[in-house]
Each structure stands twice: as C-alpha cells, then as structure tokens.
Amino acid sequence: MSGLSLCVLLGGLAVFGADDKPLSRIGFGSCLRQDKPQPIWTPLLATRPELFLFLGDNIYADTTDIDVMREKYKQQSEKDGFKKLKALCPLLATWDDHDYGGNDAGASYPRKKESQQAFLDFFDVAADSPRRKQEGVYHAQVFGPPGKRVQVIMLDTRYHLSELKKGPRSGTYVPREDADASILGRDQWAWLATQFKVPAEVRLIGSSVQMVAEDHSFEKWANLPLERERFLRLVRDTRAGGVIVLSGDRHLAELSMLDGPMGYPLYDVTSSGMNQGNKRFRRIEPNKHRLAIQDVGDNFGLIRIDWTKSDPLVSLEIHDVDGDVVIRHKVPLSRLQPGTTNGDGRDLSAEARKHLGKTWTVEFTVANVGVNKTKSMFYLNSERDFRSDLNFPVVLNVKALGKEFSALGDPRKTYLGKKVKVTGTVSLFNGNPQIVIEKLSQIQADE
Ligand SMILES: [Fe+2]
Structure with missing residues (x-):
C-alpha cells in the first residue's frame, strides 16, 4: 500500500x-x-x-x-x-x-x-x-x-x-x-x-x-x-x-x-x-x-x-x-454507535421471561415511547430501539384505561426519560414478554 x-x-x-x-x-x-x-x-x-x-x-x-x-x-x-x-x-x-x-x-x-x-x-x-x-x-x-x-x-x-x-x-x-x-x-x-x-x-x-x-x-x-x-x-x-x-x-x-x-x-x-x-x-x-x-x-x-x-x-x-x-x-x-441500546447491560426481556404469568415489579428508565397506528396502544420501552432483543415494553391500552388515560395526557411527556417502577402480570405478545397496564397506579414515575 x-x-x-x-x-x-x-x-x-x-x-x-x-x-x-x-x-x-x-x-x-x-x-x-x-x-x-x-x-x-x-x-x-x-x-x-x-x-x-x-x-x-x-x-x-x-x-x-x-x-x-x-x-x-x-x-x-x-x-x-x-x-x-x-x-x-x-x-x-x-x-x-x-x-x-x-x-x-x-x-x-x-x-x-x-x-x-x-x-x-x-x-x-x-x-x-x-x-x-x-x-x-x-x-x-x-x-x-x-x-x-x-x-x-x-x-x-x-x-x-x-x-x-x-x-x-x-x-x-x-x-x-x-x-x-x-x-x-x-x-x-x-x-x-x-x-x-x-x-x-x-x-x-x-x-x-x-x-x-x-x-x-x-x-x-x-x-x-x-x-x-x-x-x-x-x-x-x-x-x-x-x-x-x-x-x-x-x-x-x-x-x-x-x-x-x-x-x-x-x-x-x-x-x-x-x-x-x-x-x-x-x-x-x-x-x-x-x-x-x-x-x-x-x-x-x-x-x-x-x-x-x-x-x-x-x-x-x-x-x-x-x-x-x-x-x-x-x-x-x-x-x-454508543446509545443505540441503553447500554446498562440489563437484558430486561430475558429477566421478564422468568416471571411469565406471574406478578413482577421492574424498574427502568423509559428510553422510548411508541404508539401503534390506531393510537390505541402506547408502549413504554426500556430500549431506544424497540426491536432490540433486550427491549421490555410496558403497554398502555387506551380503551382499557378509559378516563384514566384521558387525564394522563401525552404519555411521551409523562414518561419519556423518566425512571419508572412498574408492577403487573408478565404476558407474551408475539413471543415477547410485556406487562399490560390495567390501572395507572401500577406505574410509579420519578418526577
Ligand atoms: Fe485455535
């Protein structure tokens, strides 16, 4: 050369x-x-x-x-x-x-x-x-x-x-x-x-x-x-x-x-x-x-x-x-590049898998808030890239939460970047673990 x-x-x-x-x-x-x-x-x-x-x-x-x-x-x-x-x-x-x-x-x-x-x-x-x-x-x-x-x-x-x-x-x-x-x-x-x-x-x-x-x-x-x-x-x-x-x-x-x-x-x-x-x-x-x-x-x-x-x-x-x-x-x-994933070394998806069908309390910083096309579901994701193997989503079902959701306002403003403590039952969606929220009191967020 x-x-x-x-x-x-x-x-x-x-x-x-x-x-x-x-x-x-x-x-x-x-x-x-x-x-x-x-x-x-x-x-x-x-x-x-x-x-x-x-x-x-x-x-x-x-x-x-x-x-x-x-x-x-x-x-x-x-x-x-x-x-x-x-x-x-x-x-x-x-x-x-x-x-x-x-x-x-x-x-x-x-x-x-x-x-x-x-x-x-x-x-x-x-x-x-x-x-x-x-x-x-x-x-x-x-x-x-x-x-x-x-x-x-x-x-x-x-x-x-x-x-x-x-x-x-x-x-x-x-x-x-x-x-x-x-x-x-x-x-x-x-x-x-x-x-x-x-x-x-x-x-x-x-x-x-x-x-x-x-x-x-x-x-x-x-x-x-x-x-x-x-x-x-x-x-x-x-x-x-x-x-x-x-x-x-x-x-x-x-x-x-x-x-x-x-x-x-x-x-x-x-x-x-x-x-x-x-x-x-x-x-x-x-x-x-x-x-x-x-x-x-x-x-x-x-x-x-x-x-x-x-x-x-x-x-x-x-x-x-x-x-x-x-x-x-x-x-x-x-x-x-650094920051593509949270990089805190935690595989929350794998941790959640150990609690399938059971009540689990998990703490993480919300790295990304996603929403589906019909705006009927919001996702508080533990990873910036929601497709990451490590990602664990907490799912807000707009219809099920009803008035509570209306009072909440935009979940992005409420939760993005905040440390949350969530308690709920771990279920599977498309093979991936998640917690679907029934009441907002299941989520405690840092101010
Ligand atoms: Fe060798």
Whole structure:
C-alpha cells in the first residue's frame, strides 16, 4: 500500500498520513496448515484486499521445539499465495493456540518468549519494534484519514490466558467465574483502554477465539465470563464506536450478534479456516447469537466499507473457496454507535421471561415511547430501539384505561426519560414478554 511510506510512529502506534486513502476492503482469516494444499488463495487474492488480518492458527506448529516451529513458518512463507498476498497489501496478525505452541495452550506454555520472536520474524516486524519487548503479540494501527479511519486492534488471547475449567468431554470447557482468571492480562487490558480512546470511525478487533458465541463448549471468551463482560463494559464506558470483532479458530464461519450490554450491537464475524474448515457436515452447534453460518468448507472474511455514503455502510462477509459470498450482512455505521441500546447491560426481556404469568415489579428508565397506528396502544420501552432483543415494553391500552388515560395526557411527556417502577402480570405478545397496564397506579414515575 502506498500509504505505508507516509506512516509515522506515535508512541509505538503507527498512524497513517491524513491524505491516506480510506480502507474499503479488509480481508481476514485463520486456521491455515502449512503442510496442506491452500486453494483459498485464488478467491482471496481476487478480492484485492487492501489489508489482511491473520487471526491465528496461521501455521500449525504444535511444538515446544522452536527450530521445528521456525521450519514450519518457513514452509508457510514459501507458499505462492502467501507471497502474493504479502506483495499486495500490508499484513497484521495475532496468533491462536497452534501457532503459539500447542492445542488450547495458554500462559503456562513454556516457550512463549521464543515463540513470540518467531511469530514476529515471520510477519517481518522490525527488530527494534516495542512489540519485541512486550509480553504478547498484541498491537494496534490506524489507517485512513480523519472521518474515515479504520483502527485495527489485534488482541493476544494466548500469552496471558489462565487455565480453563475443563468440561465433561476432552477439549470442552465450562465457564470459570473467579476474578483471578484472565484472558488478556493486566498490561494488555490497560493498553486496550488507551486504544479505545484513539480516534477512529471503525474499530476491528482481532480476537483469535470467539467473543460473542457462548453456547458451545469449546474455546471462547465466554469460558471466562468476567473477562467477556469486562470487554463489553470497557467499550461502553469509553464510548468507543464502530467496534466489530473478527475471530477464528472454530473450523466454521459464522456471524453472531450480541445486542445490548455494550450500548450498541456487537457483531462477531468468525472466519475459520483458510484450509481447515470442516470437511463434512456435522450437527450444527447451538448459538443463540447466530445470524448466519457456513458450517462446511474453507473460507475467508472480508469487511467492505462504502465511505461514499453519508452513513458509511459496513458489509460483513464470508467468502468460500469457490469465491462465492456465503454470508453477507450490511450494517450502517450509525448503528454501531454508543446509545443505540441503553447500554446498562440489563437484558430486561430475558429477566421478564422468568416471571411469565406471574406478578413482577421492574424498574427502568423509559428510553422510548411508541404508539401503534390506531393510537390505541402506547408502549413504554426500556430500549431506544424497540426491536432490540433486550427491549421490555410496558403497554398502555387506551380503551382499557378509559378516563384514566384521558387525564394522563401525552404519555411521551409523562414518561419519556423518566425512571419508572412498574408492577403487573408478565404476558407474551408475539413471543415477547410485556406487562399490560390495567390501572395507572401500577406505574410509579420519578418526577
Ligand atoms: Fe485455535
């Protein structure tokens, strides 16, 4: 990329020149065996990525012998497709377990310092780079001019990873909920907090393992739920917009979305593997956050950004080995901004579901007041976006409330932005929980 020459170093963070062209095609992928055919390069190179992100398992080293590891990196570096990609665009990378050193390996892997140097050598990181001295391969970089900046934050989810709690079957895990357990480690958390304050319109978070999916029993952020919550809280508290997670590791591609705790929807685009995708159909695992899946075959990911629109359009894509787009989801950048949901981390809809058919008292701030077309129903919504999975509506039935409603005046003036305490029976409408008010005394509102 021509802009590379304009790059200046600012406190270890590379910032590209203001006249730099905005990125509109960012490729990514994971799980690439150096000793197996790699037909994925043909469709991948055809998309002409302007930047490519390796999300881990970039080789299968699986060794504590660093000479063996370096030999495997060498094998990968000689692949024609890899050489072409390297000539085409900048590469940024993080690692996962197999290139770090061993299946599901974490902080206790004994050769992590040497492995880090081998990784940085493979990706041509300068000998005097601060990344040579820190513990872990995490780093960040901003591309593009103000107003059209893409920040790439590559996390290291291996170097500081605490022991996971084993599940009933080999290779499976159950959540470990003690505060001592970490994924990123203290220094990387502190660094990440500073990164979220760096100005950028889109922030791509490279995480080797999935952040959003929480129902399967393999490696994922949800195995250490306090760390996952910490990430969501950090985004919410720093009010960093445009965050999208890119992940790998799973031998499948899928798009997951978590709506709420972060203050806006968190998309997690998983691409795996570049030549290690599932070879045959297996039962599709549960994932309540899933929007789409490609469960068989090799794949790579592509983020396209159309900066020409007044509300830039971000297209989250998975491409297969035939060059077909098998998953595509378009999100306006305005949707990825703080305040799209309340961001208080509460899933009132899920809480209400536990009280179906029973009397329940709930407190929330009315983020939105909606009305149906005939103005016969008003809805006090807990979320600004009433379609959000998290939204819980309190329903005012104009006819049933009769004179009480007439005396109330406009519910928007009475309740919008107010903290309310509502008691009533939780019922279902179109599968979603709600409380229908029979008397206004069921609602207490702050003045
Ligand atoms: Fe992995």
